[in-house]
Each structure stands twice: as structure tokens, then as C-alpha cells.
Amino acid sequence: MRIxxxxxxxxxxxxxxxxxxxxxxxxxxxxxxxxxxVRGFTSHGISRLSNMIRKIKSGKIKTNVAIKITExxxxxxxxxxxxxxxxxxALEAMKIxxxxxxxxxISSVGIYNTSHFGIAGYYVxxxxxxxxxxxxxxxxxxxVHPFGGxxxxxxxxxxxxxxxHKKHPILLDMAxxxxxxxxxxxxxxxxxxxxxxxxxxxxxxxxxxxxxxLAGALSPxxxxxxxxxxxxxxxxxxxxxxxxxxxxxxxxxEIDKYATKGDFMITINPEAFVSRKDxxxxxxxxxxxxxxxxxxxxxxxxxYPGEREYRTRRNQLETGITLPDWIWDDxxxxxxxxxxxxxxxxx
Amino acid sequence: MRIxxxxxxxxxxxxxxxxxxxxxxxxxxxxxxxxxxVRGFTSHGISRLSNMIRKIKSGKIKTNVAIKITExxxxxxxxxxxxxxxxxxALEAMKIxxxxxxxxxISSVGIYNTSHFGIAGYYVxxxxxxxxxxxxxxxxxxxVHPFGGxxxxxxxxxxxxxxxHKKHPILLDMAxxxxxxxxxxxxxxxxxxxxxxxxxxxxxxxxxxxxxxLAGALSPxxxxxxxxxxxxxxxxxxxxxxxxxxxxxxxxxEIDKYATKGDFMITINPEAFVSRKDxxxxxxxxxxxxxxxxxxxxxxxxxYPGEREYRTRRNQLETGITLPDWIWDDxxxxxxxxxxxxxxxxx
Numbered sequence: 051m052r053i054x055x056x057x058x059x060x061x062x063x064x065x066x067x068x069x070x071x072x073x074x075x076x077x078x079x080x081x082x083x084x085x086x087x088v089r090g091f092t093s094h095g096i097s098r099l100s101n102m103i104r105k106i107k108s109g110k111i112k113t114n115v116a117i118k119i120t121e122x123x124x125x126x127x128x129x130x131x132x133x134x135x136x137x138x139x140a141l142e143a144m145k146i147x148x149x150x151x152x153x154x155x156i157s158s159v160g161i162y163n164t165s166h167f168g169i170a171g172y173y174v175x176x177x178x179x180x181x182x183x184x185x186x187x188x189x190x191x192x193x194v195h196p197f198g199g200x201x202x203x204x205x206x207x208x209x210x211x212x213x214x215h216k217k218h219p220i221l222l223d224m225a226x227x228x229x230x231x232x233x234x235x236x237x238x239x240x241x242x243x244x245x246x247x248x249x250x251x252x253x254x255x256x257x258x259x260x261x262x263x264l265a266g267a268l269s270p271x272x273x274x275x276x277x278x279x280x281x282x283x284x285x286x287x288x289x290x291x292x293x294x295x296x297x298x299x300x301x302x303x304e305i306d307k308y309a310t311k312g313d314f315m316i317t318i319n320p321e322a323f324v325s326r327k328d329x330x331x332x333x334x335x336x337x338x339x340x341x342x343x344x345x346x347x348x349x350x351x352x353x354y355p356g357e358r359e360y361r362t363r364r365n366q367l368e369t370g371i372t373l374p375d376w377i378w379d380d381x382x383x384x385x386x387x388x389x390x391x392x393x394x395x396x397x
Numbered sequence: 398m399r400i401x402x403x404x405x406x407x408x409x410x411x412x413x414x415x416x417x418x419x420x421x422x423x424x425x426x427x428x429x430x431x432x433x434x435v436r437g438f439t440s441h442g443i444s445r446l447s448n449m450i451r452k453i454k455s456g457k458i459k460t461n462v463a464i465k466i467t468e469x470x471x472x473x474x475x476x477x478x479x480x481x482x483x484x485x486x487a488l489e490a491m492k493i494x495x496x497x498x499x500x501x502x503i504s505s506v507g508i509y510n511t512s513h514f515g516i517a518g519y520y521v522x523x524x525x526x527x528x529x530x531x532x533x534x535x536x537x538x539x540x541v542h543p544f545g546g547x548x549x550x551x552x553x554x555x556x557x558x559x560x561x562h563k564k565h566p567i568l569l570d571m572a573x574x575x576x577x578x579x580x581x582x583x584x585x586x587x588x589x590x591x592x593x594x595x596x597x598x599x600x601x602x603x604x605x606x607x608x609x610x611l612a613g614a615l616s617p618x619x620x621x622x623x624x625x626x627x628x629x630x631x632x633x634x635x636x637x638x639x640x641x642x643x644x645x646x647x648x649x650x651e652i653d654k655y656a657t658k659g660d661f662m663i664t665i666n667p668e669a670f671v672s673r674k675d676x677x678x679x680x681x682x683x684x685x686x687x688x689x690x691x692x693x694x695x696x697x698x699x700x701y702p703g704e705r706e707y708r709t710r711r712n713q714l715e716t717g718i719t720l721p722d723w724i725w726d727d728x729x730x731x732x733x734x735x736x737x738x739x740x741x742x743x744x
Contacts, residue, residue: 125472126502126669155473156663158503160670183633196687198696203687211629220632222625254693272619278569278702281687282558285567286530289679290670296686316503316663322473323507323637332636339643340543340550340628346601349545355625 051378052370058084058096064393065099065385069106070113071135079137082168087373088366089359091223093232094169097377100384102135102165104305107388111135111165111309117142125154128291131164133308140167140313144176144184147317151182155322160291161313166190166302170210171223171356173315178214178221181326183318186210187283189293189311191301194227195267197277200254202267203296205311206230207283212356214320215330218337221356226280227268234260234268236374287314398725399717405431405443411740412446412732416453417460418482426484429515434720435713436706438570440579441516444724447731449482449512451652454735458482458512458656464489472501475638478511480655487514487660491523491531494664498529502669507638508660513537513649517557518570518703520662525561525568528673530665533557536634536641536658538648541574542614544624547601549614550643552658553577554630559703561667562677565684568703573627574615581607581615583721634661 053061062080071079079102087095105111115134121127127146131139143159150157167173170186177184190205210223229248237244238260249263250256257263270277288295293312300310320329340352366372385391400408409427418426426449434442452458462481468474474493478486490506497504514520517533524531537552557570576595584591585607596610597603604610617624635642640659647657667676687699713719732738 123500123502123666123669125504126666128670153470154501155470156503156505157472158665158669183637195693196690196699198693198699199687199690200693200696201691203690211626213629213632220629222622222629224622224625226622228619250693254691256694271622272575274700275569275571275573275618276622278571279558281702282560282567282569285560285680285683289676289683290530290667292671292675295679295683318505319470319473320637322470322505323475324639328639329636332642333632336632336636336642340546343543343546343550344548344601346542346545346547346597347603349547352543352545353621354628 051373051375053373053378054370055084055088055367058087058371061394062096062099065103065390066113066135068390068393069103072114075113075115075135075138078141079135082137082172085172086169087371089169089363090366091169091359092373092377093230095377096373096381098166098168098302099381101302101305103384103388103390105165105302108305110305110307115139119146125150125157127159129159129161131161133163133165136165136167136309139164140173141176143313144173144186144315144317147315148177148180148182151177151317151319152180156316156318158317159315160287162291162293163308164311164313165309166311167313169223170208171212171221174210174212174221174223177317178212178219181214181320183214183320184210184212185316185318186313187287188313189284189287189299191303192297192299193231193268194270194280195250195254196281197270197274200250200267204270204277204280204284205299205301206268207280207287209279209283213333215333217334218354219356219360220333220354221359223356223359226270226276226283228271228276229268231264231268234263238264283314287312290314398720398722400720400725401717402431402435402714405434405718408741409443409446412450412737413460413482415737415740416450419461422460422462422482422485425488426482429484429519431718432519433516434718435710436516437709437713438516438706439720439724440577442724443720443728445513445515445649446728448649448652450731450735450737452512452649455652457652457654462486466493472497472504474506476506476508478508480510480512483512483514483656486511487520488523490660491520491533491662491664494662495524495527495529498524498664498666499527503663503665505664506662507634509639510655511658511660512656513658514660516570517555518559518568521557521559521568521570524664525559525566528561528667530561530667531557531559532663532665533660534630534634535660536631536646538650539644539646540578540615541617541627542597542601543628544617544621547597547614551617551624551627551631552646552648553615554627554634556626556630560680562680564681565701566703566707567680567701568706570703570706573617573623573630575618576615578611578615581610585611630661634659637661
């Protein structure tokens, strides 16, 4: 199905408001999910709404929440999200990080007692809008085996890093698994095998059968290097910020449990190092050089991080967002189950 | 050949002192190089000494250098290394970062006008000794093609991240290329083909022939994700810190040119977030869980980042460091060329 960006935001916002979220919570969660879908990350868009509805109904995501901020040293804060919606909690935390980075040059904010926050890149972009560099990562439910291991122990532990630039905003936003569970699910629906290296079966053996990988574990990207990065994120967005580690991490899949995942952010003020004008100019020249570098065989174009997603975003803002039918069917079914279907009316 | 750790340090220190380095410069450079070799990173050990000798002789690495520090905001510093030896310059920068992280909770220091600094992990360890988390990266001579491209544009742009722990210090120290040029050189010497995905030839086509890859370009690790990470590091340790980008980056290979590479460090004080005791305990439990997770087929053990290198270090501190003969032959030849052979006497 196809849905307009503003329409998707309205629907999500209406659903959340009817469940008790205040205007700001509803607005922010709706915007983050729509931003996921509009740039093609359909695994991080409205597809998450069903679980959010269920967890709000079960009391394991709370609405109308005030976060609690602890500041032991001036450039750092630790945020207790009080089990609120992950999106507004993370946005508030990023606003703190932005203010601190402006004052001190760099800052870090950690978050615990919070739920899934959608695409990490959204929060990085808030820093980029203020001409700051953002780094945002989080832990998720265990789905990925460590390098050398055969069972789920790490989350997909994404990391997003953004560098502001007027013409070429750079935004790397990636999971530390080779492919997402959502992507493997698509191969399954198409009846296709997945490439080698994407996952292992229940016994820890490499598999190209989507169903087997989904029952087993996803593989980390880039061998021991990506696995190491995922492990580091598991600690930074885990025990460092008072959140859980390893198999104890709960994201948004278990309806009747509070999430125990964590978020970790760093914000850097480039003007603490060099002038904005020089940085803009040098990045532009670097990207010119990247673009004029010869392509590899079979490659049409060298892309910098974020370029593809921003193109998709521009296109889908015009044409509407294409969503797999199963996502909409699932949202509809859950809405009906809880008597929320009037909020889904497409206008 | 085999050399004792202390012996290697003495030799390097003596050579550098005889070339005009002051005691601290000689001591630090010697220690960093020996630390590379002792943990098995022979591409980052005494194998670098020949180039250092040549660049000091040509005036493109300066000795007896005072760094210049600019502080625009309290938690950040930018260091002009005045073309000194990369190791002592980076150590001084890390000391600044450590002090700032203790005061503010997080800090960042950038460095330009500096030369190759050896293993990034050495500086991270200085933070770890102070119970701080360290992140250190740098740019290097272009050797790696971007994802989708077929020619050298990125350095091997390493990143090291360390988390202090009494029993299990964690230290991820990796290049963002799949394999190092040194490793590919070893395959060449053994007359073996390299695995697919390590490099491309001069025309940008994937190759398994070591010589062709060394004449072409190394491949980034982990496809577009590793390539994206390398690009981000190229900016953070490049234009952000007043250093060069892309093909303009010079490391230590060109004898008659100043290096134009840059370094970028972040130091985090964990106690700004949680108690040291809690963090120690949770990391220990997480590693227990990692170690008791089932192995993949063909894997004997799941290692956490740094574990293998620290084992190698402990072993080689006892048995002596094994160096490929060509490395020692090269050091000897260069020392003779410049009349420095008396410094190489093994005692």
C-alpha cells in the first residue's frame, strides 16, 4: 500500500493520543516512525506501532512521562526514561546533549528505562540541524551471534553517525548485523535464499534458508571487526548507562516486560576544532573526489553515507511512502483488536 | 629473528636519541613500536623505524618538538604537532584528553601536523589505566577503495576503542580495511592467494593475487558499512582536526614530504554515568555469558576484543618477540646507510 508522509504521522499521532500519550510524545513518536518509513527503513517505521500499542496497553510503556536527569559531571548526563515511549525520551536526551556540546565542545548522554526509539539517525539529525556532529547507538533484543559463536547474544546494536553539511549531509545509520531480520523476512516471503554470511541456524551452522536464520541468529557484519564493534556498543549503551547486557536486554518484542535496553549518544561541536566554513569546503572537495573516483565493476556510482536514504526520502515525500501490505494489515488488525480503528481512517 | 621487548625498546630509543630526539620522545616512540610488535602487530612495530630514520634525516619529522594547543571550548583541544614524532605528540594529546574527561565527563582532542603514531590502542590504554574509556582513530596514506569504487581513496583509517576492566580489559584495535597491506605482503611471500574480498587490482577488479592487490587497492571491511565508517573517520581525523582528506593525506611513506594525516581521540569517564564497581561487575557477567555461549562450527573459543593480542603480549614478553627476518634486515640496512649500526648491537 501507499501512504502519504503527513498521513502516516497523523495516524500514529492519533493512535498514541487516544492511548494517553501527551501531544509532544505523540508528535515525536509519529515523526520518528514516519521518518523511518519515508527513507525506506520500513522495519523501523509504522511496523513498530502494533507492539507499541500492546505495550502501552499492558502498562510496560508509560505515557505522559517525565524523564529524570542525573548530572555528575558537566558534559555528561544520565537519563532515566521512566519507561516512556523511546522516541520522545531520546529526543529530550539529545536536546540535553546538544546544549552541553555547544557549551563544552563535546558531550555524552546515556538513557535507561526506555523503549525502542526508531531510527538512530533521527536523533543524530537533531544535532546536525544545530551544526553539530552526532553519534547515537543503542542495544536491542539479542538476535546476533558473536564472531566465533553460534547463538544469539548481541542485539543488532545500531550506530548512526552524522556530520552536518549544507549540500552533502552525511549520515551513516546502520545495524551491526550483516542484514536486518526484516530483510531476511523479505527473502522468506519471496521464496529466495539469503546470501551466505547473513545468518546461522539453531545449531549455529551457517545457513542460506531465511526461515532457519530467523529461528537461529543473524551474523555480525564484517567478521570479528563488526562483532567487536557490536560488543563495544553493547557495553556503552548497556552497563555504562545503567541498562542491561547480553541475554538480559529486552527491547520491544516482549509485551508484558519493561524494556531493559539502553541508548548512548555523543555530540561534538566542530567549531571547537575548526571553522564551519573550512569544514564545509573540505568536505565538499572530499565528496567531489569520491564522486569522480572510478567505479568498481558493476557499480554505477559511489555513494556517501546517507545519500541513498535522502534520495528515497525526497522521492517518497512526493510520491507517497510504499509500505509492504503485511505491515498495514498488522497495524489494522491490532487497531481493531483494541477498538482504535477510527484513528486509521485515511483522509 | 627473535628479540626481547626491552632490547627492542633500547635499540629504537638509542637510534632516535642519536638522531636528535629528546629522552621523552625516544622513550615514547620506542615503547609504542615495541608494544606493536609484542602483541603481534609487526606492521606497526620496529618495521616503521626505517621510514622514521629517513624522514628525520630529510627534516620531515622534527625532533625536540613542542606541541601547540588550542582550546576554544573547555572539553576539547586541537593540537598542532609541529611535525614531531607521532607517538610522543599523540601521547601528550591523550594526556590532555584524560585530564579533560576527568573534569567534564567526556573530552575530545584532535591532532594535525603529526606523523604515524603506531598502534592506536597504545593511547587508548593510557585512558584505560586511568579507568577511562578511550576511542582513538587516525587517517593514513590512501590504500583502500570506497565501496562501489575501484581506486585508492581512503586510508586504512584504524579505530581503537578500549573499556577498562580489572580482569578483562577490552581493546578493539582494528583497521577499517578487511586486511592490512602487511598481511597481504605475507601471503605474497608465502606464494599463496589471498581470500576473495581483500583487494582489487589496478583496474578496480577483485583479485586474489597478492601482488595485484598491493598494486591496486585494499577493500574496506564489511562492505558499505565498513566503507562508511572509514569515510566518517577520514573526516573526523581529517578536516575536522585541520588535517587533510582523501588523496591529499600523507602518512609516513613519502620521505621528502611532511605528513598531512590527522588523529582524533575521545575519552569518556564512566563514573560520570555509573559506579566503577557496578560497571566492573556487569562487564564480568557479560563476558562470562559470552564465554559460555556455544561455539560456532570450527571455532574453539569466543574471544572478546583484545583478548588474543593480550595473550600474544604475555607470551612474547616471556619468550621474546618473533619478527620476520625481512623487518630486521631492513632496519639493519637503513641503520648502516646512515652510520647508526652501533645502536643495533643486541646485548
